[in-house]
Amino acid sequence: MSEISTGSTTEAAESAKKFNIDTVENAAKTPDVELPWAELGLKQNEFDDVVKVLGRRPTGAELAMYSVMWSEHCSYKSSKNHLRQFGSKVTEEMKKDMLVGIGENAGVTNLGDGWAVTFKIESHNSPSFVEPYQGAATGIGGIVRDIISMGARPVAVMDPLRFGAIDHPDTARVMHGAVAGIGGYGNSLGLPNIGGEMVFDAVYQGNPLVNALAVGVMRHEDIRLANASGKGNKVVLFGARTGGDGIGGASVLASESFDDTKPSKRPAVQVGDPFAEKVLIECCLELFKGSLVEGIQDLGAAGISCATSELASNGDGGMQVELTSVLLRDPTLTPGEILMSESQERMMAVVTPENIAAFEAVMEKWAVEYSWLGEVTDTGRLIITWEGEVIVDVDPRTVAHDGPVYDRPYARPQWQDALQADTFTGSVQDGGRPASAEDIKAAVLELIASPNMCSKDWITNQYDRYVGGNTALAFPDDAGVVRVDEETGLGVALATDANGRYTFLDPFHGAQLALAEAYRNVATSGAVPMAVSDCLNFGSPEDPDVMWQLAESIRGLSDACMELGIPVTGGNVSLYNQTGTTPIHPSPVVAVLGKLDDVARRTPSGWKEDGQAIYLLGTTADELDGSEWANLRGHLGGLPPKVVLSAERALGEILINASRDGMVDAAHDLSEGGLAAALVESSLRYNTGARIALDEVAARDGVDAFTLLFSESQARAIVAVPRSEEIRFTDMCTARNFPAARIGVVDAASGSLDLQGQFSVPLDELREAHEATLPKYFG
Numbered sequence: 028m029s030e031i032s033t034g035s036t037t038e039a040a041e042s043a044k045k046f047n048i049d050t051v052e053n054a055a056k057t058p059d060v061e062l063p064w065a066e067l068g069l070k071q072n073e074f075d076d077v078v079k080v081l082g083r084r085p086t087g088a089e090l091a092m093y094s095v096m097w098s099e100h101c102s103y104k105s106s107k108n109h110l111r112q113f114g115s116k117v118t119e120e121m122k123k124d125m126l127v128g129i130g131e132n133a134g135v136t137n138l139g140d141g142w143a144v145t146f147k148i149e150s151h152n153s154p155s156f157v158e159p160y161q162g163a164a165t166g167i168g169g170i171v172r173d174i175i176s177m178g179a180r181p182v183a184v185m186d187p188l189r190f191g192a193i194d195h196p197d198t199a200r201v202m203h204g205a206v207a208g209i210g211g212y213g214n215s216l217g218l219p220n221i222g223g224e225m226v227f228d229a230v231y232q233g234n235p236l237v238n239a240l241a242v243g244v245m246r247h248e249d250i251r252l253a254n255a256s257g258k259g260n261k262v263v264l265f266g267a268r269t270g271g272d273g274i275g276g277a278s279v280l281a282s283e284s285f286d287d288t289k290p291s292k293r294p295a296v297q298v299g300d301p302f303a304e305k306v307l308i309e310c311c312l313e314l315f316k317g318s319l320v321e322g323i324q325d326l327g328a329a330g331i332s333c334a335t336s337e338l339a340s341n342g343d344g345g346m347q348v349e350l351t352s353v354l355l356r357d358p359t360l361t362p363g364e365i366l367m368s369e370s371q372e373r374m375m376a377v378v379t380p381e382n383i384a385a386f387e388a389v390m391e392k393w394a395v396e397y398s399w400l401g402e403v404t405d406t407g408r409l410i411i412t413w414e415g416e417v418i419v420d421v422d423p424r425t426v427a428h429d430g431p432v433y434d435r436p437y438a439r440p441q442w443q444d445a446l447q448a449d450t451f452t453g454s455v456q457d458g459g460r461p462a463s464a465e466d467i468k469a470a471v472l473e474l475i476a477s478p479n480m481c482s483k484d485w486i487t488n489q490y491d492r493y494v495g496g497n498t499a500l501a502f503p504d505d506a507g508v509v510r511v512d513e514e515t516g517l518g519v520a521l522a523t524d525a526n527g528r529y530t531f532l533d534p535f536h537g538a539q540l541a542l543a544e545a546y547r548n549v550a551t552s553g554a555v556p557m558a559v560s561d562c563l564n565f566g567s568p569e570d571p572d573v574m575w576q577l578a579e580s581i582r583g584l585s586d587a588c589m590e591l592g593i594p595v596t597g598g599n600v601s602l603y604n605q606t607g608t609t610p611i612h613p614s615p616v617v618a619v620l621g622k623l624d625d626v627a628r629r630t631p632s633g634w635k636e637d638g639q640a641i642y643l644l645g646t647t648a649d650e651l652d653g654s655e656w657a658n659l660r661g662h663l664g665g666l667p668p669k670v671v672l673s674a675e676r677a678l679g680e681i682l683i684n685a686s687r688d689g690m691v692d693a694a695h696d697l698s699e700g701g702l703a704a705a706l707v708e709s710s711l712r713y714n715t716g717a718r719i720a721l722d723e724v725a726a727r728d729g730v731d732a733f734t735l736l737f738s739e740s741q742a743r744a745i746v747a748v749p750r751s752e753e754i755r756f757t758d759m760c761t762a763r764n765f766p767a768a769r770i771g772v773v774d775a776a777s778g779s780l781d782l783q784g785q786f787s788v789p790l791d792e793l794r795e796a797h798e799a800t801l802p803k804y805f806g
Contacts, residue, residue, distance in 0.1 A: 121588070127252070190225075219491060562616040643768050
């Protein structure tokens with residue numbers, strides 16, 4: 028590691044001589060100088076607004092700051108008006124455990140006993156297409172730094188992924204790189220990867236979605252916020268040196284769709300160093316323990332531009348910074364490039380003068396480089412100098428918070444009605460609705476071997492799921508569970524879900540279905556759902572069709588959160604996910620966090636105790652539109668499954684109470700792939716077979732065997748109940764007026780999944796079909 032520095036400016040000062048520095052004084056004298064605002068992503072009206080705000084043309088450095096901070100990625104200018112619903116549709120019930128809400132680096136939720144948890148999900152989509160390994164790796168690094176900056180110790184990560192068609196030659200490039208990047212960075216940090224998703228669909232071919240979630244824990248008194256307050260307090264930058272990687276990276280790259288005529292939209296992707304980040308985590312935690320920082324901000328998208336403007340804007344005064352004090356990896360960087368660089372593993376903090384020596388001692392202990400850049404002022408201005416000459420003089424709120432806000436036009440697409448009218452009409456004759464036992468068996472084997480329903484072990488085996496010793500559940504279970512307190516067993520459960528096909532068919536209900544599934548997955552583990560974070564992945568907001576999808580999804584999600592009683596505490600919006608004029612399916616990825624009083628009582632998704640009764644909770648209708656089966660038959664149309672949030676809440680309460688009171692030993696939600704997928708997955712989880720009888724429940728619900736197995740009706744789960752608990756369990760369901768049907772029994776000796784009256788399949792045959800797909804395509 029480089030020698031520790033306290034901010035020697037010789038290198039930067041030497042490089043200053045290479046530039047014709049554009050000062051504020053010079054900008055005032057030369058109003059007609061042409062500036063590259065369009066190349067930096069600003070529109071004409073936005074550049075005009077910058078001039079109006081400043082009362083003059085911006086300097087080159089100011090232009091760099093406004094361009095990245097007013098980008099779609101950083102400012103949420105197209106979605107902000109709609110996102111306000113997450114703050115306004117909040118009940119007192121939803122507020123009671125929310126310690127920090129939307130607006131900070133991540134939300135914080137009270138767990139009780141003095142413990143708090145923080146979590147957030149973000150996107151790193153465009154960088155992961157351009158350079159999959161580093162794009163995905165730095166996505167993990169960035170979200171982990173958000174968690175650190177709240178004062179928490181990161182304890183786990185998750186990664187919802189969506190790639191193009193499994194047989195497309197470019198999918199392997201993106202898949203191999205992204206998975207290796209996630210594993211390489213997360214494993215090196217010593218953070219277990221406890222879950223996520225993997226979806227293949229041609230609609231994501233040119234715009235894969237690489238979303239990353241991190242969760243951290245802290246004591247209440249350790250919560251830290253991003254603000255710079257207290258005149259005379261010092262501003263320090265610490266961690267890695269600033270280089271040329273990722274200049275304008277996520278902030279510009281992620282703010283416009285790919286277009287081969289605009290190479291400026293493909294700047295260098297950030298390069299990550301997980302070992303430097305691991306040291307940074309421990310260093311920050313020691314700073315927090317000693318109460319040595321007044322405010323802290325990680326450097327992610329927009330780099331120093333973001334950190335200085337947000338810290339100053341959130342504080343009660345201003346800030347003055349000398350840019351030549353920044354330690355550089357590349358001495359040729361211009362002031363604008365230094366401000367825009369998205370070099371990784373960097374943090375900015377505010378330190379009182381009396382804590383300087385103690386702060387420096389911590390830096391030296393961990394061999395972390397740092398430089399004192401300036402101090403907090405009472406001017407209300409963010410002043411940045413270069414060798415004493417003023418190159419930035421702005422009101423920080425105009426950079427960080429008061430950027431442009433657009434009411435983009437939106438309207439229900441003209442094609443939406445025809446799409447919804449095109450319902451799935453597969454028949455026995457065309458193979459769309461198998462009827463014979465032999466054909467249904469073949470359909471089950473086809474389903475579980477399909478790209479979206481096959482085993483994801485090829486991916487998850489590259490991740491360390493158990494490092495740290497606190498993982499209680501991880502993929503392939505419905506939710507990841509991590510222990511927070513070793514003494515009491517207190518823990519958290521997390522699940523992420525989305526269904527782009529559902530949301531394409533009906534954005535309002537599609538977003539609600541994503542929330543319902545994540546909520547259900549957390550409840551199946553036995554955890555009480557408490558909070559939501561979302562990553563809203565959509566196409567161009569300048570397309571009224573896409574903007575309607577986004578507006579409807581936010582409306583649906585905010586309504587559903589209020590009905591389920593769980594608040595959105597933070598998240599991310601990723602727009603311009605499209606190639607040319609073709610957007611991705613609207614893909615709101617929803618993460619739900621839940622609380623377990625004791626992780627020893629968590630419920631896995633598979634059964635293993637011979638003789639236990641298997642129950643199906645909920646009812647099944649003919650709901651194959653948007654389903655995995657329809658997808659395998661090349662069909663996308665109709666309406667997604669109905670959302671009944673009251674039923675989801677009732678099911679959740681049954682699953683949570685049954686887990687807590689020892690009434691169930693396994694629970695698995697029904698979602699993509701329906702009952703067929705759930706039965707196979709629960710049997711393969713611990714290689715334990717089952718005997719299943721479907722005739723009675725099919726007659727009750729008025730559906731045939733195929734529909735019962737493949738429909739994706741919501742608010743359903745299967746559970747394994749010990750014989751001694753059956754009466755207590757069924758009494759609970761009856762008391763809550765929730766449908767529960769005994770459909771079978773765990774049969775450990777059989778070694779097969781036996782659907783009586785239909786077919787029997789050896790578990791070895793199911794496993795072979797389930798596990799062969801990803802190795803076939805990816806080696």
